[in-house]
Amino acid sequence: MTSEMPPEASTPMPEPGSAAPPFPAAVTVPDAPLPDAPFPAIELEHVSRWYGNVVAVNDITFALGPGVTGLLGPNGAGKSTLLHMLSGLLAPSAGRVRVAGRPAFGDPTIYRDVGLVPEREAVPGYLSGFEFALLNAELQGLTDARAAAERAIATVDLVDAAHRPIRTYSKGMRQRAKLAGALVHDPRILLLDEPFNGMDPRQRIHMMSLLREMAAEGRVILFSSHILEEVERLADAVLVVYAGRLAASGDFRSIRRLMTDRPHRFTIRSSDDRTLASRLLADPAIFGAELVDGVLSIRTNDYAGFTRLIAPAARAAGIRLLEVTPTDDSLESVFSYLVRR
């Protein structure tokens, strides 16, 4: 974030989500219902899943509504297990998983509302991308399956390769073919397991903008990733999973601000860094200021307070702000902090 005035100064950040400090095992994120539905689109209640003595998912509770939610965690954290339970491909060992108001496991009717893009599962290599989309449309029982398949192929930008066998596709193209198959019936809920794997930057940008558009139309999109930058760029909310437990949930910046025992750091460029530093240090929430290589670095334990303070303080001192940047507000820092706890 780079601007002459910190955006937070003029546009207050939303209040923290429902992530309760300090990272309880089970938290609830915004549970807006599906359009025209009186229930959350996705609902997990005290869900656990174990394989013999190995606990893959441990007592997780959350609910999701429309928007893009990132399911974030390192490899082996339980993300795929969660997505498999949500897509009805795994039964929970304990707890309740409901999708579109119905039990996710054992009720194939949920698939009218759900589109799934699995990570590992193979696509039949002998089919072309178009044939795969068409097959999905026919299996969904769509009346004009061919038109739906053509739309889905165009949506994922796979028209040029639509009639080539999938076995000749790159990994990124296969991901898009899977997405076409998942989108063909226009589902209200989209579950994606590491959807950006193997995609080049251009494909990622296209896919991200596509998912954002679909979320803006009211769809519920949950995607898993172990890459913080992907989640940060795309997700409205984040579910952080670590060792099978839900470490945190909500807007990731909100989660970050809830970590009151950890300082936030901002770098500032202004017309008079020294004077500005002395002014800021007068505030009790500011407990450190350093001037290194012409860049002022401020440490505070009150993120929102600082964003409200900085602009008036500079204005009162007649100082022009050139740049205010939060330096450790990336998902990487949030995630590494959560994992350490």
Next chain:
Amino acid sequence: MTAVGAIVGTTLRGMFGRRRVLLMLLLAALPVLVGLLIRLAGGSRDTPEILDALVVRTVLPLVALIIGTSVIGSEIEDGTAVFLLVKPIPRWRTALAKMAVAAGLTAVLMVPPVVLTGVLVSGATGESLGITFGFALAVMVGGTAYACGFTALGALTSRALIVGLAYTLLWEGVLADLLEGTRFLSVRQATLGLAAAWTGEDTGTAALDPTISAVMLAVVIGASFSITSLALARFQIRSAD
């Protein structure tokens, strides 16, 4: 195309895309080649014994095993079954489509070789042709039972090929000849029982009564359908984080 039609179409396409289709064709051609050799040697009047040895005892269960364990089992193994199962289709319909493909393909691959082999061995005269067609009909019904049973096995376990081979070679090949009681759980014996009824020939000392054979094969097909439907309804992905 309907959803069931789409399942049938893609399953058939998947089957012919696999290398094992060559193995199936070679197996199906085997009785014909042997029949040709018998014809060249002057022919034979022992059509039931020859068809039992060449088809019912060996090629039929092997072809049905390869087909039956492929229609679902291979898709579960390579992960492509997931795309089929995350669709709003009752699982019993999926099971029915898969079993129809397995049974149909087994019949297509086995009935013509039986007819050809029978004609090569004993000629195309009225009586011998009756025996040949009676046997072909029994092979079609028995092949359906085998294919359905192995389809259910493929839905139940990733080791369906090994379990199926053990059943065919050990249970039917060895135990059914040694222990009389095991005949009642032998698709081969039931197939021979039907063949005996439809050809009017003795198809082997151990063959079951035709009525018991018909009931037994119907039970195998019905139970296989129920098991496959249930296995698909309770299907859980084998991977984990």
